[in-house]
Amino acid sequence: MSTLPSLALVAAVLLLGAAPVVADDVHMLDGRVLEGEVVSAPDEDPVRLRRGSGTLIVVQHIPRDQVAQVVFGTNERQLAVAALQAERVALSAHPDAGEAQAWWALAERARDLGDPGLARELAIEVVARDRGHADARRLMGMTLVKGVWMRANEAAVATGQILHQGRWMTWDERQAAIANQERRVGLAAARREAADERRAARASARVGTQLPYGPISTPAYSYDGYGYGYDNPYRRQPVIVTWPGCHVGSSYGSGLTVAGSGSSGSSSWSFNWHR
DSSP: OOOOHHHHHHHHHHHHHHHHOEEEEEEEEOEEEEEEEEOOOOTTTEEEEEEETTEEEEEEEEEGOOOEEESSSSHHHHHHHHHHHHHHHHHTTSOOOOOOHHHHHHHHHHHHHHOHHHHHHHHHHHHHHHOOOOOHHHHHHEEETTTTEEEEEHHHHHTTTTTTEEEEEEEHHHHHHHHHHHHHHHHHHHHHHEEEEEEEHHHHHHHHHOOOSSSOOEEEEOSSOOOEEEEETTTOOEEEETTTSSSOOOOOOSSSSSEEEEETTTTEEEEEEEE
């Protein structure tokens, strides 16, 4: 009788007995289901969910108004991951620390269970025993370049790619990306300029003549209540009056008063307006 299943059973009992599997499901309003251990109080906001993949453990803070339901307990997938972890402990305790193929079987199961972190850790164990194991190398995110297994960034450099705005690409792709960015910036500037011209045209149409100045840019300010020079602690927020190219008078007393004057060629104009 093989000792490996017995060791796995003992390890599973010890693991589950010493540290019971605690796993909960947080059902989100958008339909997602997050698995982990809820470590916050039942009515606490945010919900704190301890999650992990392999040996990487994080605590995620989830706003309660985004949570539809919290289901406490352990689902089948989590039980399967716990059993796999127990087998991992048992395999590590084996006198030969297990063969590469045994570790690869665990890595495949972890991958199929949707635990990429654990699967990668198990793939590292495979490569430690069989450096030429192609499937394990790929699971670790490595690529074979000219007979050498490389990480993604190493493979990119080896094939002549450069890093631009967080992406690896060829020189031609980089030049095209820069040209596209410049084109987008130019189009945005043209749209802003056209919008300024439309606003200026609408302002000119409202006064019935073409104004001898450019787009509206500088607002004039007046206050309800006392005018400038008076200390009024109950003064309300300013009323903004936009009138380009003219002198705007102050407001005295209640209401709003605007005095404007200007000239164009041989003609001049002025007015006073009170509300």
